Amino acid sequence: MADTVADVHQHETHGHDDHHHDQGWVSKYLFSTDHKIIGMQYMFTGMFMAVIGGYMAYVFRMQLAFPGISVPGFGQVSPGEYNALITNHGSIMIFWVAMPVLIAAFGNFLIPLMIGADDMVFPRINRLSFQVFFLSSVVLLGSLFVEGGGFGGAWTSYPPLSASGDYNQTHLGASLWLIAVALEFVAFLLGGINFITTLMNSRAPGMKAYDIPLVCWMIVIASILFMLSVGPLLAGAVMLLFDQTLNTGFYDPARGGDPILWQHLFWFFGHPEVYVVLLPAIGITVDVMATFARKKIFGYKMVLYTAVATGVLSFFVWAHHQFIAGIDPRMANVFTITTLLISVPIAEMLFVMIATLYGGSIRLTTPMLWALSFMAEFLIGGVTGIFLGASGADIYFHDTYFVLAHFHYTFFPIAIIGTFCAFTYWFPKMFGRMMNDTLGKIHFWGTIIPFNFIFIPLFVLGMGGQHRRIYNFQHFPEIAGPEYFQLRQLATIALLVMLAFQLVFFYNVIVSWMRGEKAGKNPWKANTLEWTTESPPPHGNWPVDELPTVYRGPYEYGHPDREEDYWPQNLPG
C-alpha cells in the first residue's frame, strides 16, 4: 500500500477544465460527475429508502401488536404481505440504506475532501455507480407492485423457498428482488474501486498512510472487504436466478443440488457485510469523538490494525449463522472459536473509543451525542452477540426475537446513529449552514429513548421463545399470553414515538438549510482537510492553486506547543 507521499497531485488530469463554465441544472445535479453531488444523490436516495423501510416496520409492528387490525395507511395485512414487508424491510435497510448512506454517500463526499483531492480518480465510473444503484432501487420498489406481490422469503432468501414460485407464490417478485440486489452489488463494486484507488493515489502532498483520517481508512477497508466477499454471493445469485427462471436445479436436492450451498455463499458474504457497514460507522464516530473531546485518538494504529484484523477474521465466521441448519455438527466448534475471537478486536476498538475520552474536554454537541450513543448502544449489540456465537446457547436462541433484537442493536447504531452522527457533523460543510442544536437534541433524545423501548422488550420476548417471521402468534398458545402481547404493544408504541420524532429531524434539515446560521470554513475547529475549504466546497473543492499540503496527522488536539487546542493538518510549522 502507498506508504509514501503521494507525489502526483492530479488536479489537472481530472477533466476539471470545465471549472468555470456554467452547467444546466440537469447536468449539474442529475448527471454530475462531481463527487459531492454524487454523495448527495446517494444520501437522499438512501434517506428516501429509509423512510420506506421505516414505513414497512410501522405496518408489520402494528400487525404484531394488534393482530388483524386495519393498519392506518396500509389496511389489513395478509400473511403474504407480512412476509413481503419483513423481507423488504431487511433488504432495504441493509442494502439500500446502510450501504448507500454510510459507504457511498459519506465515502463520496468525504474521501476527496479529507485527503485534499479535487475529485475521485474515476468520476465517470462514480456517476455510473450511482446510476446503477438508482436503477436497483427502482427495480426493488417495482418488485413490490408486480403480480403476486413482493418477495416474501426473508432477506436471506434461502432456497428451495426462494428458488421456486410454487413454494413462495411470488414468482416475479422473487426474481426482481434478486436482480435488484445483484444490481446494487454492481453499483458498490464500481464505487468501491473508486474509493480504494482515490485513497491510494490522490492524497495531498505530505499525507502519509498514518495521516489519513480514520473514517477514510474505514470506508476503504470496508470497500476491500466488500470486493473480496461479494463474488461468491453474486455467483450464487446467478444460480438462484437460473433456478427461478430457467428451472435449473442448483439448489434442488431432487436434481442433485444442495440448498445449504446457498447458505454458505450467502453468509460468506453476509457476515463480512456486517463489518462492511460497521467499519465506516466506527470511523465516523471516532472522528467525531476526537473533535468534540478535543483529544488525539488513543491509539490511531490500534484502531486501524484492529479494523484490518476484524476484516480478516470476518471471513472465517460465516457458519455461525448455520449452527442448526444441518451442517456437520463438528464444524460448529470451529466456528464458535472464530466467532468469539472476533470479540477481541471489536472490544479493543470500543476500549480505544472509551480511552479517547480520558483527559478530554468534552463538548456535548448534537453530533457528539450521536457518537457517544453509538458506543453505548453498540456495546449492547456486541455483548448479546456472544450468546449467539456460542453454539450451545444458539440452539435455543437461533431464529428467536433475541437474534432480532441483537442485530438491531448492532445495525441501528451503525446505520441510523452512524448516519445521524455524520450528517449532523458534516451538515455545515455540505450546505454551508449550521443545524439548529436544540432541535437536534430533541431529535436525538426522541430517537434514542424509544429505540431502547422497542428492542429491550424484544430481547425478553426472544428469551420467552418467540420466534421470528410469524405474522400472528395466536397459533402458538405458549407465546400468545397477555404478557407477551403487552410487550409487543410496548415495542410498537415506542416505534410510533420514534418515527414521529423523525419529523423533527426533517423539519430541522429544511429550516437549517434555508435559514441556518452561516457556518464558515471550520465551525467545529477541527483539524482535517475538508474544514480548510469553503462551506459548501466549490467544484474542484479548492481553488486550483490552493490545494492543501499536509504536515501532520489528523488528530492533533490539545497539543502542548500551541495556544489553540487544535492544529489543522495543512498548517506549516
Place this chain on the structure above:
Amino acid sequence: MFESFTMAQASTYAADIDNLILFIGVIVGIWFLLAEGIFFWLIWKFRAKPGEKSQYLVGKEKHVKKWITIPHALVLVCDVFIVIGAVRVWYNVKQQLPEADSTIRVIGQQWAWTFQHPGADNELDTGDDIFTVGDLHVEVEKTYHFQLQSRDVLHSFSVPVFRLKQDAIPGRSITGWFTPTQTGEHDIQCAEICGIGHGVMAARIHIEDANTHAAWISSASAATTP
C-alpha cells in the same frame, strides 16, 4: 413479570443450555456494566470546563497502553471459558447420540408437521406405525431419536421447552435426540420461514407417562386399523 417469560425445562439438556446462557450472561454482564460505567464516568469527569485545555495523550507509552492491553487479554481469557462451555453443551446435544429407546420420524411440509410414531412394536416403517398431523406423542423419561425430513422447503423443528431446534432439509434425513423429563403439553414451532403459512405451522408435543402413552398407542392404533 419475568416469570411469564421463563419456560419449563422439559428435557435432560434444557438445564445445561439455560446454565450456559446464565454463565455467558454473568460474564458479559460484568463487562457491559464496567464498560458503560467507565464510559459515562469519563464523559462526566472530562466535560468541557471554561479555560481548561484537553490533555495531549498519544497512547504509545507502555504504562498508558496497559489500559487497553490488559482488558484485551482479559477478553481473550473470557472467550476461552465461553468456548469451553459452549462446546461442552453443543457436544452433548448435537454431536453425540445416546442409545435410543424409541425412534420417531418428523416430517415438515408447507405448512404442517407430520409425525410418524413407531406404534406398539416400537419399530418405524412397520404396519402399525401411527401417523399424526400436528400432534407428537412421547413418553416421559425415554430417550428418543428423531429423523427429521422435509417434503418441500426448509423448515425448523423447534421445541422450546426442550431447548431443541434443528432445521429440516429436503432430500436429507437428520437424526437427533431428546429425553423428556416432565409430562405436559407444549408448543412445537417451525422456526425457519417456509412461505405464507409459516405463521400457522404450529404443532403440539404431548409428553405422557407410561400408562397414558400406552393407552394413546392402543386407541390410536385402533382408530387407524380398518
